[in-house]
Amino acid sequence: MNTFVTGRRLARELGEWRSNGPAYKALAERIRVLLLDGRLASGARLPAERELSQALELSRTTVAAAYSKLRDDGFLDSVRGSGSTLRLPGRERGEHALHPGLPLDFTKATAPAYPGLHAAYAAAVEELPAYLSHDGFDLVGLPDLREAIAQHYRDRGLPTSADQVMVTVGAQHALNLVTRTLYSPGERVLVEQPSYPHALDTFSSVGARVLAFPVRQDTGWDLPEALLQIRRAAPSLAFLMPDFHNPTGMSMPIHEREYLAAAAAREGTVLVVDETTAHLDIDRGAMPPMAAFNPNILTLGSLGKVAWGGLRIGWVRGPREVVAQLLRNRPAVDLGTPLLEQLVAVHLFRDWPTMAASRSAELRRGRDTAVELLRERLPQWQLQVPDGGLNLWINTETVSSSALALAARTHGLGLVPGPRFGIDGAFERYLRLPFCYAGEELRDAVDILAELAGEVGSDPLRMPLQAVI
């Protein structure tokens, strides 16, 4: 079924859309950007022209011209009597099993499955019959898996028992559960700027007032600003990625972890620490989990990056009473984590050193190839070489990443533009480039970027958002 986008919602999503050129072109361009970076879905039904013209206080002719441009460019289908539906052109040309039409899908920073995964599934299938007398609704996680996760924290120097762990359907699910359990309407949430887009989506889905503090590649986490926000606005939650932060790839130094953890404990802000990317070490070395410095921290984990995104196994680690609270709230959201995948996860924890080493070697190859290609083909772009994670966070200097992403899509290359990682339209001149792809794919992607960078940069109409950094 198509989603309906109301005039009011579209006006809100559009934000500051006007630019120097004709209003209809700027409006069409901005709607395309929203479609491209996923804030409007392909298949979503746009409001009627009259409704949108009222919501934006624009003439109906301007809205009609914008819709007509979107139609001419292949982004909108209009059928008399049933409205106008957004579409992504090029879907017909499909190659990818899950993402037809996008031969180079760099919109997701997710690596291929760990080579030992199939064997782990095969072993889990053998074990499954012993569980089939179980009702199958597992809200908290299999004891063996909770224990394996607890052991994993103990191996990292953080005493943890199995009853401090709840297994979830990935880290994103865990974040939703935590947010719905601990956040109350009217409260504030503190995030890093830039941050993980779907975490921002989660906070906006509960209507949270989101405050941000900067994470810069040159100076790191702006802790004085974080502390100021915590003291002044008393956010109930703060969401952090201290290890191989997505998208910058940075890691928070140990003394800063300790400092921020202590400050949050003093001021009563609960830190939600997302460690989904924490095991993607290339050449950094181990660091203590942030929860080592504050017992009230909630840590989110996942096998999504180190093993495979399709496994959908994640977890929350925290104080027992919070885990019990999450458990009471969970049935309102979902009725448990699949058993087969949990059995697979138990096997993967046994394989951990091999799995982490295999991922690290692959990421090193991807990172080094991507950096070399970019330095050769786009030497004017600024980048820092991360010591782990999945991404390069590139300062394109003058090039609008929204415009670049739009243009790249017509060449079969999917990218997420910088503003998707910020609030208030920041990072227009930043591009996240995942390097967890094969050398050939990286080469094709950089070829496309190098070809488009010159064209796109000179077109001011294609810069709908203002950089604020």
Ligand SMILES: Cc1ncc(COP(=O)(O)O)c(C=O)c1O
């Ligand atoms: C920082 C971060 N958190 C959470 C997730 C989602 O994790 P999962 O696939 O386990 O839901 C991702 C995936 O991209 C991520 O990068």
